[in-house]
Structure formats: structure tokens, C-alpha cells
Amino acid sequence: MLRRFIAIVLFLASPTFAFGQEPALPAGLETTSQENIDEPSLPAGLESPEPALPSGRGDEEEREQEAIKRDRRAPVLPVTGFLEARIGPRLQEDPNEGSFTTGEARLRLETQWEPGEVVVRVVGDGVFDEVVDRRNPSLETGEGAFDLREANIVWRPLSFADLKVGRQILTWGVGDLIFINDLFPKDFNSFFIGRDVEYLKAPSDAVRLSIFTEFVHVDLVYTPRFDADRFIDGSRLSYFNPIAGDIVGRNFVLDPIKPDNWFSDDEFAGRAYRQIGAFEVAAYGYGGFFKGPSGITPSGDFIFPELAVYGASLRGPFQGGILTAEFGRYFSSDDPDGVNPLVPNSDTRLLVGYEKEIADELTASLQYYAQVRSDQSAFVYNLPAGAARSDRTRHLVTLRLTKRALNQNLTLSVFNFWSPNEHDAHLRLRASYKLNDEWLVEGGGNIFYGPREDIFFSQLKDNTNLFFAARRSF
Amino acid sequence: MFNLRNSILSAAMLIGAASSAFAQTEPNVQEIVNKASAAAYYQGKDGKAKVSMTIADAQGRERSREFTIIRTDLGDADNGEQRFYVFFNRPADVNRTAFMVWKHVEGDDDRWLYLPALDLVKRIAASDERASFVGSHFFYEDVSGRGPDEDVHVLLEETDNYFVVESTPKNTNAVEFEKYKNWIHKETFIPVKTEYMNDAGDVYRTYTAEKVETVEGHPTVMQSRMEDHQIGGATTMMYSAVDYDLDLPDDIFTERYLRNPPRKYLR
Numbered sequence: 001m002l003r004r005f006i007a008i009v010l011f012l013a014s015p016t017f018a019f020g021q022e023p024a025l026p027a028g029l030e031t032t033s034q035e036n037i038d039e040p041s042l043p044a045g046l047e048s049p050e051p052a053l054p055s056g057r058g059d060e061e062e063r064e065q066e067a068i069k070r071d072r073r074a075p076v077l078p079v080t081g082f083l084e085a086r087i088g089p090r091l092q093e094d095p096n097e098g099s100f101t102t103g104e105a106r107l108r109l110e111t112q113w114e115p116g117e118v119v120v121r122v123v124g125d126g127v128f129d130e131v132v133d134r135r136n137p138s139l140e141t142g143e144g145a146f147d148l149r150e151a152n153i154v155w156r157p158l159s160f161a162d163l164k165v166g167r168q169i170l171t172w173g174v175g176d177l178i179f180i181n182d183l184f185p186k187d188f189n190s191f192f193i194g195r196d197v198e199y200l201k202a203p204s205d206a207v208r209l210s211i212f213t214e215f216v217h218v219d220l221v222y223t224p225r226f227d228a229d230r231f232i233d234g235s236r237l238s239y240f241n242p243i244a245g246d247i248v249g250r251n252f253v254l255d256p257i258k259p260d261n262w263f264s265d266d267e268f269a270g271r272a273y274r275q276i277g278a279f280e281v282a283a284y285g286y287g288g289f290f291k292g293p294s295g296i297t298p299s300g301d302f303i304f305p306e307l308a309v310y311g312a313s314l315r316g317p318f319q320g321g322i323l324t325a326e327f328g329r330y331f332s333s334d335d336p337d338g339v340n341p342l343v344p345n346s347d348t349r350l351l352v353g354y355e356k357e358i359a360d361e362l363t364a365s366l367q368y369y370a371q372v373r374s375d376q377s378a379f380v381y382n383l384p385a386g387a388a389r390s391d392r393t394r395h396l397v398t399l400r401l402t403k404r405a406l407n408q409n410l411t412l413s414v415f416n417f418w419s420p421n422e423h424d425a426h427l428r429l430r431a432s433y434k435l436n437d438e439w440l441v442e443g444g445g446n447i448f449y450g451p452r453e454d455i456f457f458s459q460l461k462d463n464t465n466l467f468f469a470a471r472r473s474f
Numbered sequence: 475m476f477n478l479r480n481s482i483l484s485a486a487m488l489i490g491a492a493s494s495a496f497a498q499t500e501p502n503v504q505e506i507v508n509k510a511s512a513a514a515y516y517q518g519k520d521g522k523a524k525v526s527m528t529i530a531d532a533q534g535r536e537r538s539r540e541f542t543i544i545r546t547d548l549g550d551a552d553n554g555e556q557r558f559y560v561f562f563n564r565p566a567d568v569n570r571t572a573f574m575v576w577k578h579v580e581g582d583d584d585r586w587l588y589l590p591a592l593d594l595v596k597r598i599a600a601s602d603e604r605a606s607f608v609g610s611h612f613f614y615e616d617v618s619g620r621g622p623d624e625d626v627h628v629l630l631e632e633t634d635n636y637f638v639v640e641s642t643p644k645n646t647n648a649v650e651f652e653k654y655k656n657w658i659h660k661e662t663f664i665p666v667k668t669e670y671m672n673d674a675g676d677v678y679r680t681y682t683a684e685k686v687e688t689v690e691g692h693p694t695v696m697q698s699r700m701e702d703h704q705i706g707g708a709t710t711m712m713y714s715a716v717d718y719d720l721d722l723p724d725d726i727f728t729e730r731y732l733r734n735p736p737r738k739y740l741r
Contacts, residue, residue: 040657040667042635045686045696080566114737154734162734171593198591212730273729278584280597317582321599357599361606407531407707408609437537437565473566 081108086469088193091445094462096238096249101193101465103130110150123150132235142187142202142230149203162210169201170208170221172271172282173326174315176400177415178369180328180349181284181311183269183291184221187230192237192460194430194444194467202230206267216274223267226259228304229291232460240459243300247453247462256293256302265289279316284328285309295334296342305343306333321356324367338378341387346374353398361404369396388454395420409434417457424450424458443468503629506637506658507622512552513663515619517692518718519550522739525711529610532706539608540564542715542740543617546722553622555579557727561740562608572732575600577618588732595729604649611700611709616681625654635660651679662686662693678704689716715741 088102110123125147137144152166173182177200190199206223231254232239238249259265267288273280286309293302311328327350335343349372355365373379376392383389396419403412410433418425425448432442445466450458501509527539540563548555560573576584585598603615625641632638636657643649652675657667664686670679685697694716701708726736 039633039636039638040682042659043666043683043686043695043697045688046635046659046662046664046666046693080569082566119737162730164734169591169593171595174597196591198589201592210730210734212725212728217728217730315597317584317597317599320582322597324597355599357602357605360602363599407529407537407705408606409537434537434567436535440567471567 077111077113079109079111080474081110082471082473083107084469084471086195086467088465088467090462091447091464091466092462094238094249096234096247096251096462097236098131100131101236101463102195102467104128108149117155119154121150121152121154124148140228142190143235160212162208162212164208164210167203167205168208169198170204170206170269171201172219172284174282174313174324174353175326175351175369176324176353176355176365176367176398177417178351178367178396178398180326180351181271181282181286181309181313183267183286183288183307183309185227185229185291188232189230189236192232192426192446192448192463193465194428194446194469202227216272219269219271219273221267221269223269223288225262226265226267226289226304228258228289228293231292237460237463240454242454243296247459254293254302256304257297259289259304277316279314282313284311284313290332290344294344298342305335307331308333311349318354319356321354324351324353324355326351338373338375339382341379341382341384345379348372348374355400361408363400363402365398365400367398369398370394371396388452391421394422406433419450419455419457422450422452422455424448424452424455426457426460438472438474440471440473441469442471503627503637503639504622506629506663507625507627507639507641507656508553509663510639510656510658510665511619511622513693514665514695515556516547516552517694518547518690520544520546520720520722521716521718522720523713523717524715525713527608527610527709527711529709530707534707537609538564539568539610541608544720544722544726544736544739546724546727548724553579556618557724558618559727559731559736561735570735572735574727574732575614575618576727579621579623583614583618586729586732593733595732611679611702611705611707612711616700630655632660636666664693664695678702684710687716690718692718 084106086102086104086106087100089100090097105128107126108123109126110121113120127145127147132143134143135145137146139148148167150167150169152164152168154162154164156162170184171182173179179186184204185202187199187202204221204223204227205225206221206227209220211218233254234249235253238247240246241248241252241254244252268286270285271282273282286307288307289304290307291304293304295303295305297303308331309328311326313324313326315322315324317323327348330347330349332338332344332346334340335345338345349370351367351369353365353367355363358364371394373392380389396417398415398417400415401413404410405412411431413430415428416425427447427449428444429447430442430444432440434440443466447464448457448460450461452458453461522542522544524542525540529537529539542561542563544559546557548557556577558575558577562568562571562573570590572588574586578584583600583603585600587596587598588594589596604613606612607614607617624645625643628640630638630640637660639656639658640653641656642653643651651670652673654668654670656665658664659666664683665681666683668681669677672678680701680703682699683695684699685695687694687696694713696713696716697710699708699710720739722739725731726739
């Protein structure tokens with residue numbers, strides 16, 4: 001009764017209340033005049049007195065015809081892609097490299113064929129690159145005139161299983177540009193010269209089986225022959241080489257011994273995940289090799305030591321943002337006790353991150369990452385005389401700011417990696433603008449800094465670069 | 475004294491009687507708004523539409539977006555929890571990008587974005603419902619619906635065709651408008667026009683339903699437009715291939731289908 005009374009009072013009071021804010025016109029007059037001006041005319045389909053179609057049949061037939069017409073117009077094998085020109089000057093002289101980190105024209109073509117329940121997909125890039133002057137395509141390293149990004153078949157053998165076979169891009173884990181349990185190949189050359197972030201992921205030649213049950217979803221990835229990272233080898237970017245004891249480049253192009261026997265030098269990766277409330281939890285496992293040439297044989301050859309990893313991750317909403325956490329335990333199977341200074345030691349890696357929209361179209365994210373050596377005393381005890389000693393833990397902090405403006409056509413982004421204890425850092429700047437639906441232009445820079453030349457980011461100091469690109473999508 | 479109290483009492487009783495009579499013939503304003511929300515966002519137990527969006531900026535330059543949107547109402551409940559899956563076709567640089575929303579009645583929605591070139595499933599913070607959807611003049615909330623309980627509604631007037639309702643937000647910090655006025659079609663409960671007003675009382679944003687068709691018995695907006703008088707320009711959304719009650723399995727709205735799109739339902 002009381003509620004009804006309040007409703008009535010509110011109802012009676014409302015016209016005065018609503019128009020009390022516009023004192024220019026007397027309340028009563030405005031109501032009438034506004035009604036006439038403001039009242040929308042009925043949209044097509046609602047005009048009275050014409051009644052709505054009783055069953056809607058007419059509309060449906062029309063739509064079916066439209067759909068048939070549309071299907072006829074669609075080509076059997078639609079080809080999409082883009083054409084891109086990109087140039088990347090170094091900001092300083094690099095005694096070991098040329099003046100540019102990149103100068104390339106790239107034609108991306110992709111097509112998808114869907115016979116029945118199967119999807120066949122092929123994506124490839126034709127590349128003309130002036131910096132690494134090599135035309136012979138290498139399907140593994142992606143250098144040369146052709147880079148095959150995807151060539152795979154997807155089908156659903158059972159209602160609860162998906163299978164993807166062939167060359168594919170694979171990603172999991174919750175880090176933002178930090179990967180702990182994602183041991184699929186990365187392309188660090190592309191990442192550090194400012195190519196689109198999609199090129200940070202190098203393709204895998206693998207079989208992915210996904211199984212979906214009520215309780216848990218499982219992904220199993222088998223790579224019959226080891227897929228290494230597209231690591232920095234000196235041909236494009238200069239790097240610190242521990243054998244040379246110095247920063248080198250084209251004068252010392254890394255040529256490691258890669259495990260390359262089919263079905264024996266293979267990789268297994270697995271993930272089990274599910275949602276608990278709004279949070280996604282996952283457990284991971286990996287058996288294979290360090291993805292970069294991080295080991296050295298006594299005879300001085302670079303190798304990819306064996307590696308086993310297990311870990312877990314968590315991701316979900318927290319205080320209006322997204323909270324992420326991930327850890328991974330890395331076992332260096334070729335040096336389980338950490339006594340061989342030529343092979344990486346076992347370690348534990350962990351990450352905590354938080355991302356939030358802090359203002360209109362402005363997103364900030366902060367991550368803390370730590371890499372903790374499992375047995376520091378074994379590491380110190382076995383260090384060769386004169387070798388640089390490093391802290392037990394490598395701390396790393398990342399900050400990302402992304403601002404979108406002009407109807408989201410302009411994107412400005414800053415991403416900074418910085419190690420508070422090893423003092424190396426990598427600043428990534430990017431501005432991209434969509435001129436229209438087809439054309440995108442972008443520019444940015446990759447700045448590496450830090451006092452030491454043997455640490456991850458600061459070894460790349462001479463590669464500090466700008467980049468400019470124009471892309472037409474079709 | 476005694477008489478005065480009596481007359482006040484009888485006057486109050488009279489008003490009470492009048493109000494109950496009124497309530498029986500006229501729907502309560504919250505009911506109208508609930509029905510409007512159900513008509514705009516909850517037709518059928520699930521649904522699908524292809525959307526062609528044209529975004530014109532203040533200078534008249536046009537951009538387009540083409541996507542398919544599929545939606546299910548959990549438990550087929552109007553104004554309850556919903557799940558959305560949006561699959562982009564155009565422009566070419568977002569082709570095959572998928573976006574998923576778990577819309578909650580209480581609290582922030584859950585949002586995911588799948589970037590196919592990276593095979594990356596990204597979780598997106600969804601604190602701001604009133605932010606541009608894919609660079610258009612529509613907000614996320616315009617696409618997925620604003621909860622009918624988030625505002626205080628007042629029926630301003632009733633015309634031959636419309637209930638004219640004014641809505642004032644309960645939480646003024648979460649929105650950019652002071653209030654909005656909604657013309658709700660009396661027969662179908664489709665919101666035909668919405669005007670958003672700022673604190674100066676000026677209309678700065680206008681939504682219009684431009685074309686309505688009855689699809690499988692459900693009155694459906696086939697063309698709508700959002701105009702922003704502050705930033706300039708307008709976005710038009712044209713719907714086609716609308717279908718209801720597809721019996722969508724709930725697992726469509728999971729990571730499985732972000733990575734491997736439900737092609738059968740996207741045609």
C-alpha cells in the first residue's frame with residue numbers, strides 16, 4: 001500500500017520534477033510542445049493501423065532468398081590478407097650490423113576451405129627483405145622469401161573432442177608478453193624490431209587434441225620434431241655471445257645444433273583448465289627442450305638442452321580489473337643438480353599481474369615476474385673463474401599503458417620491461433592509426449637500456465630502433 | 475478538529491481507492507520497462523543475427539563492421555543472465571576475431587576476446603559498460619542491454635503509440651548521463667527512441683529504432699541508429715539473417731568455441 005502510494009506521488013510529481021530543470025519554458029506548455037516535436041514517428045514495421053504480420057512468413061521467405069543470394073555471391077575459396085611495407089632504422093651505429101633492423105615488403109595471403117565438417121586453413125607471407133638478404137625460404141626460421149604461418153586441418157572426430165593437425169599458432173598462459181607455461185615457439189627478432197605482435201608467435205608443426213568434459217577441458221599438443229624459437233642469431237640483431245665474451249652480430253652468426261630427429265626429438269605440451277566461478281584455473285605440463293640455444297657443449301657448440309616444466313595459472317576479475325597469476329617449475333633435465341655451468345640451471349618462474357581501465361579508453365597493466373634459480377650454491381660453486389655471477393632471482397616489472405582515441409582508430413601504447421636488480425630494460429612504443437577500413441599506418445620504437453652487456457635486454461642496446469609501416473588489408 | 479481529521483482520512487481513502495483502480499488498468503512503470511528490456515534483448519530463448527554496422531564520424535567519413543552475434547538467455551528467463559558470442563568478418567584486419575560476454579544481472583560482466591592470429595584468448599576488464607563498442611557510437615550496454623533495475627523510472631505520459639518513460643540512474647557515478655527518456659511502443663514494448671540528457675538537460679545522444687519486422691512471431695528491430703551530438707556522427711546497425719530459438723548448446727559460450735568458431739550457427 002505504502003509502495004503504491006509512493007509510486008503515485010512520484011508519478012504525480014514527475015512532470016514538475018522532470019521539467020523543473022529547464023526553467024526557460026513553463027512546464028505545461030513545454031509538455032505539449034515537446035510531445036509534438038519529440039515524439040518519434042513509428043518506425044517502418046510498426047506503423048498503425050497496419051497490423052504486424054501474424055506469422056512472419058513473408059519476412060522469412062524474403063530473408064531466405066537473401067541468404068541464398070548471399071551464399072551464391074560468396075566465392076568458394078575467399079582469399080584475404082594484407083600488403084605491408086615496413087622500415088626500421090637503428091637509432092645509433094651498430095658496429096656489428098647495418099643501419100636498419102628491417103626493410104621489408106610483405107604480402108599476406110590466407111584462405112579457408114570448409115568441406116563439410118572439416119576446416120582447411122592456409123596462411124602464408126611472401127616477404128621481400130632487404131636486411132637479411134636471403135631469398136631461399138626457411139620454413140623453420142621464417143627467413144627468406146616465404147613464411148608459412150598456418151597450414152592445418154581442424155575437425156571434430158567426437159562431439160567432445162577437437163583435433164587440429166598441421167602448421168599452427170599455439171598460445172596459452174595468462175602473462176602479457178611474458179610466457180611461463182607457453183613453450184610454443186616465439187620469434188624474438190620480430191618482437192624486437194616492431195613487427196605486429198602476431199609475429200611474436202612462430203608457428204608449430206603439431207597435433208593438438210582438445211577434449212571437453214563437464215569437469216575439465218584438456219589440450220594435448222604433440223610436436224613430432226622440436227620447434228625452436230626464432231632466436232636472435234646475429235644475422236639481424238646483435239647480441240651477447242658468451243663464447244666470444246662480447247657483443248657480436250653478422251661476424252658471429254649463431255649456428256646451434258638443433259635436435260631434429262622426427263619422433264625422438266619431440267615435444268609434449270598439455271593443459272587442463274576449467275572455470276571456478278568467474279576465475280579460470282589451469283594446470284600445465286611440458287616435456288621437450290629449452291626453446292633457445294641456451295646450452296654449450298664442451299667443444300663450444302650451442303645446443304638446446306632438455307627441459308621439463310609443470311605449472312599452473314589463475315585469471316579472473318578483481319576490483320573492476322583482471323587479476324592474473326602464473327607459476328612454472330623448470331627442470332633442466334641435462335643438469336638436474338645445477339653443477340654444469342654450460343647448461344641452464346633449474347628454476348621456478350612466477351608472475352602476478354593486474355590490468356584495469358583507469359580512464360576512458362585508457363588501460364593500464366602492471367606485472368611482476370620472478371625467476372628463482374633452484375640451487376644458487378651449486379651455481380656459484382661451479383661458475384668458471386672470471387664468469388659473471390648473477391643473483392639467485394631475476395626480478396622483472398612490466399608496465400603497459402594503452403590509450404585509444406578518435407573512435408578507436410588511434411591506438412597509443414607504451415610497454416616497458418624493467419629489472420630492478422639486473423637493471424636491464426626494454427621500452428616498446430607504438431602509435432597506430434586506421435586511416436579507413438583498409439589502411440593502417442603505424443610507427444614506434446624499441447629502446448633497450450641498462451649498464452651490462454651480458455643481460456637479456458641490455459645486450460640489445462645497439463639494436464635500439466624506430467619503425468614505420470603502412471598496411472593495406474583486403 | 476475531529477471533522478478535519480475525518481475529512482483528511484476520507485480524502486486519503488479516496489486517493490487510495492483511485493490509485494488501486496488506476497493500477498489495475500495501467501501497467502506499472504517498472505513493468506513497462508521490464509517488458510521493454512525483454513522485447514529489446516530477450517526475444518525467444520536464444521537468437522542469432524548478422525549485423526552490418528556503418529560508423530560515420532563528424533566529418534562524414536565512414537567505417538564499417540560486419541559481425542554475427544549469437545545470444546542465449548540462461549534458463550530462458552527474461553531480464554536474467556545472458557551469454558553473447560560475437561564473430562567478426564569485416565573489416566579485414568579483425569576477420570575471425572571473436573568476442574564473448576557473460577552478462578550478469580549483479581556485478582560486472584565477464585568478457586573475453588580471441589585474437590586468431592596469435593591464438594590468444596584474452597580476458598577483458600568490463601568495469602565500464604558505457605564505453606564504445608568496436609569504435610562505434612553504440613556502447614557495450616546498448617548492445618547487451620541496460621538492467622531495468624539500474625534506474626528509477628517515471629512514466630511521463632502515455633500517447634496513442636507510446637509510453638514515454640524517464641529514467642534516472644540509481645548509481646550516478648557509473649554513467650555519463652543525468653537521465654534518459656524512452657519512447658516505448660505500447661503494442662510491442664520495443665523502445666523506439668531514447669534520448670540521453672546531460673546535467674544541463676541537453677540531449678547529447680539519441681537512439682532510434684528505424685525498422686521493425688516480425689521474425690518468427692517476435693517483433694525485431696532490423697535497423698537502428700545511434701547519434702552522438704557531442705562527438706558528432708552516427709552509427710547505423712542493420713540486422714539480417716535473424717533467427718530465434720536455435721537450441722544453442724550452452725558450451726558455445728566457452729573457450730572451445732572462441733578458438734574454434736561454431737560455424738553452423740554463424741551462417
